[in-house]
Amino acid sequence: MVHAPNRPPAGAPPVRINLYSDTQTRPTPAMKEAMMRAEVGDEQHGDDPTVHELCDRMVALTGKEAAMYLPSGTMCNVIAILTHCSKGDEVVAHETSHILHSEGGTHAALTGVQIMPMKGPRGMFTADDVRGAIRPKTRYAPPQRLLEVEQTANIGGGAVWPLAQLNEVAAVAHEQGWSTHMDGARLMNACVAAGIAAKDMVASYDSVWLDFTKGLGAPLGAVLCGSEEFIGRAWRWKQRLGGSMRQAGICAAACIHALDHHVDRLAEDHANAKALARGLRQIPGVVVEEPDTNLVFFDIRDAGMTVEKLQAKLQMRGIAVSGLGGRVRACTHLDVTAPMIEEAVAEIRTALAAA
Numbered sequence: 001m002v003h004a005p006n007r008p009p010a011g012a013p014p015v016r017i018n019l020y021s022d023t024q025t026r027p028t029p030a031m032k033e034a035m036m037r038a039e040v041g042d043e044q045h046g047d048d049p050t051v052h053e054l055c056d057r058m059v060a061l062t063g064k065e066a067a068m069y070l071p072s073g074t075m076c077n078v079i080a081i082l083t084h085c086s087k088g089d090e091v092v093a094h095e096t097s098h099i100l101h102s103e104g105g106t107h108a109a110l111t112g113v114q115i116m117p118m119k120g121p122r123g124m125f126t127a128d129d130v131r132g133a134i135r136p137k138t139r140y141a142p143p144q145r146l147l148e149v150e151q152t153a154n155i156g157g158g159a160v161w162p163l164a165q166l167n168e169v170a171a172v173a174h175e176q177g178w179s180t181h182m183d184g185a186r187l188m189n190a191c192v193a194a195g196i197a198a199k200d201m202v203a204s205y206d207s208v209w210l211d212f213t214k215g216l217g218a219p220l221g222a223v224l225c226g227s228e229e230f231i232g233r234a235w236r237w238k239q240r241l242g243g244s245m246r247q248a249g250i251c252a253a254a255c256i257h258a259l260d261h262h263v264d265r266l267a268e269d270h271a272n273a274k275a276l277a278r279g280l281r282q283i284p285g286v287v288v289e290e291p292d293t294n295l296v297f298f299d300i301r302d303a304g305m306t307v308e309k310l311q312a313k314l315q316m317r318g319i320a321v322s323g324l325g326g327r328v329r330a331c332t333h334l335d336v337t338a339p340m341i342e343e344a345v346a347e348i349r350t351a352l353a354a355a
């Protein structure tokens with residue numbers, strides 16, 4: 001059976017502290033107001049003024065020439081890879097990357113690329129690692145076409161790639177004639193945590209996208225950015241995959257609202273994540289990775305409990321966490337407050353004490 005994440009077991013109370021994912025935020029009343037007021041048109045036709053405004057905002061934010069609104073981040077990755085690569089090409093990406101683990105096998109099913117899984121701590125690799133991954137340009141070897149990075153690195157612990165390292169790995173890729181793509185699902189978390197403007201953070205990347213459904217709190221939507229030429233070709237793939245929309249401005253308005261009101265506040269999520277890590281570290285047997293941003297990963301093997309068991313116990317107390325890469329993941333976001341963090345730490349302590 002296909003796993004339905006976060007479906008509460010029978011008898012579980014409603015979730016009151018939702019640390020499962022930063023995707024689970026609910027649109028705020030002010031965001032819904034902005035959606036109601038949105039001017040709309042036919043997006044597929046290029047007639048939706050609110051979608052145009054969102055794309056213009058993203059062009060200004062990222063310093064790229066053009067932008068395209070899409071329903072999801074996964075669709076941004078799939079379309080970017082289809083646009084940069086041909087079947088049989090190779091993409092160099094970290095072994096923990098979303099494109100390898102969380103897109104339903106899309107590269108076997110749809111794009112036809114293969115992915116070289118790079119190693120390295122916290123979802124990152126170095127310029128030397130990329131040099132080590134360069135294949136000879138022979139007819140035996142798969143043609144290498146694209147370097148992909150995640151900013152922040154999700155399974156890497158929400159880690160922020162240092163800007164110098166982003167630029168160094170991209171420089172090696174460009175020397176080889178490869179393109180570069182940034183999965184910026186949580187790009188603004190990285191920018192806020194590092195105090196670096198988005199356009200500087202993404203300057204070495206030919207394409208980049210931002211998810212509006214992670215910490216930014218919109219109900220759907222992601223925007224892919226790149227050169228005019230790249231976005232022009234990407235539009236054909238958007239059409240082929242059924243990603244063209246109609247009165248999408250109603251959703252784009254939520255994204256614009258998020259850019260205006262939900263970016264600076266990501267610093268609160270990062271402070272809450274640090275507080276959560278501090279609290280968890282006091283619990284015997286819990287090994288916590290220090291969070292850079294809003295994702296807190298912890299290992300509970302020494303506490304004598306499995307991730308699934310802890311999840312189930314917490315669910316009966318109205319608290320949701322996820323399991324990822326063999327650890328527990330707790331995400332902070334718009335709907336998580338500092339008092340909830342204290343309560344979650346106390347509940348996790350109680351649950352583990354029973355082990």
Ligand SMILES: *Cc1c(COP(=O)(O)O)cnc(C)c1O
Nearest residue numbers: 072073074098150154183185211
């Ligand atoms: C969530 C996520 C995606 C996919 O975005 P969706 O909007 O859920 O399709 C891609 N990459 C990373 C790193 C993510 O965390």
